[in-house]
Amino acid sequence: MTPTMPGSLASFRARVLAAVRRIPRGRVATYGDIAELVGAPGAARAVGNVMRGCSDPSVPCHRVIAAAGALGGFGGYLDRKRQLLRAEGLEVTPTRIRGFAEVRWPVQPRTAGGGKATRRRPAPV
DNA sequence: ATCCTGACGCGCC
DNA sequence: AGGCGCGCCAGGA
Secondary structure, three states, rough: OOOOOOOOHHHHHHHHHHHHHOOOOEEEEEEEHHHHOOOOOOOHHHHHHHHHOOOOOOOOHHHHOOOHHHHOOEOHHHOOOOOOOHHHHOOOOEEEEOHHHHHHHOOOOHOOOOOOOOOOOOOOO
């Protein structure tokens, strides 16, 4: 390909959408995480701007939340976001995702090695 | 090239 | 716990 075609050329937006698309169902990622994934640590805000124009149904923009498991935003339909997340089996409190660390992505599910590194069941409620 | 906006992040009150 | 303000970053006018 062209000598100058580092992935960086792909619009920040394109990279973000690609990353978001990789978020598995039932999992969530923060704007900051996405930013870092696309090689723009600290650009969480910019990521949010991208999501804002995310009209692509193939992009699970609802899986992108704010830091600490906060819901973040979703246009004027935050309720919609909670609904979608719940539909994926996530526990969502009125203000945040429950067990955020457990459903956060990307996360290394300890390649089924030793076994007990992280309790898959942190305890209900 | 400059200014302003924003689905953020984090510290502080 | 919850709410407020400042700082950061990329895009658009």
